[in-house]
Amino acid sequence: MLQYYIFAYVDAPGYQILKNLNIISTGVLYRIILKKKLSDIQWAAFILLCAGCTTAQLNSRSDHVLQTSLPGWIMAIVMALLSGFAGVYTEAIIKKRPSRNINVQNFWLYIFGMAFNAIAILIQDFNAVMNKGFFHGYSIITTLMILNHALSGIAVSMVMKYADNIVKVYSTSVAMLLTAVVSVFLFGFNLTLAFFLGAT
Numbered sequence: 001m002l003q004y005y006i007f008a009y010v011d012a013p014g015y016q017i018l019k020n021l022n023i024i025s026t027g028v029l030y031r032i033i034l035k036k037k038l039s040d041i042q043w044a045a046f047i048l049l050c051a052g053c054t055t056a057q058l059n060s061r062s063d064h065v066l067q068t069s070l071p072g073w074i075m076a077i078v079m080a081l082l083s084g085f086a087g088v089y090t091e092a093i094i095k096k097r098p099s100r101n102i103n104v105q106n107f108w109l110y111i112f113g114m115a116f117n118a119i120a121i122l123i124q125d126f127n128a129v130m131n132k133g134f135f136h137g138y139s140i141i142t143t144l145m146i147l148n149h150a151l152s153g154i155a156v157s158m159v160m161k162y163a164d165n166i167v168k169v170y171s172t173s174v175a176m177l178l179t180a181v182v183s184v185f186l187f188g189f190n191l192t193l194a195f196f197l198g199a200t
Helices: 002-008 012-019 021-033 040-056 070-096 102-124 126-132 140-162 165-173 175-187 193-199
Strands: none
Touching: 002 012, 002 070, 012 021, 012 070, 012 175, 021 040, 021 070, 021 165, 070 102, 070 140, 070 165, 102 126, 102 140, 140 165
């Protein structure tokens, strides 16, 4: 839910940059929770990424140092901590029983989300669902978003089972350049030197 609120303060390419703060939180939590030591090169990469996140937010056309407001930064940091913890905890659960089928593991991981969503529907939208049906108001965009999140979840669980969280967050961060390019055409986003240096 926090991902949707953050867009009130951050544009799409800036969001992709700030989202990479979860690499740093993942690295720290990876060390604390899973007790896995990261190499000096990995820690240096985390620091460089943090510097890149900050550099990409610089705005030379304004007297404000950062394009993102304080609420945007706070939400990004909270989101990074929650995302990092969720990723590390999920990896711990998946690797706890390596012989278990990935589909069975996915079922047990996602059943909690299904339960919480069912409770939310009962509390907030019960009458609307009973009168108009569960899928009332769904558009093609809604359906594509659901499909995208479902496929992303399956891909993430595969990465968690056969690689680790560090690989997952770095592969996710590759999407930021694609997001910036698409935003140029869709939203008229201006690629600045600071953003380019921070993104690369």
